[in-house]
Structures are given as C-alpha cells and as structure tokens.
Amino acid sequence: METKNKKYNSDNSDTLKLLSKLEEWNFKYALDTIDTFCKDSPLYYKKLIDNKYFIFVHANSKHKNNDVFDCYIATYKFEKHIGNNKPLEIEKICLSFHYDSDFELINKHINV
Secondary structure, three states, X not given: OEEOOEEOOOOOHHHHHHHHHHXXXXXXXXXXXXXXXXXXXXXXXXXXXXXXXXXXEEEOOOOOXXXXXXXXXXXXXXXXXXXXOOOOXXXXXXXXXXXXXXXXXXXXXXXX
C-alpha cells in the first residue's frame, strides 16, 4: 500500500485498514523528527479547530509485527511545527488504537 510517499508492506489487516481510512479522511503526513511522540515515526494529522490537530502516531512502524497507532489531540502554534516542534498541549485519546473496537473514541473528533 502507498501511504504519503512511502510503501508500507504488512500482513496486519488493522494497520492496512487504518492507513487506508486515514487517506480517505484526508489526513496529512509528517515525520516525528524530535521525539515528541515516537522518534522518526510517521504522524498522520488533521486540523480540528483553531490550532488543534487530531494526530495518529504510527509507533514502531519499522517493526511490522509490533506496530501500533496512538491517538492524540495536540495544539501547535503553526501547522508546520507538527513533527518539528513540541506541541503547546497534548491530550491522549487512545493508545494502541484498533479501528473496529476504538472507532467511536475518535468519530466525534474527526467527523467522518
């Protein structure tokens, strides 16, 4: 599967399903270069309101048998700071997100 300039190969159907949904929901891509969430992990984000963003962190993305998605709402001064600067605020929504069982936790935030 192609995801934002990277090819992702996995047998993990949860991962593939969520990556597909993130593209469908028009999430943008950044890389966590400063270890805000998980160093060098892909970040998929979508603006909510003002300077608040819904963020999926693809933690352990290099370890295809142990990769997970964690969800946060983070406030940044500017969108270009995502992945490059620490957020002003972070709210944890869900760790180890699973699309089928945890979707209701995010639905109210991303309005899909």
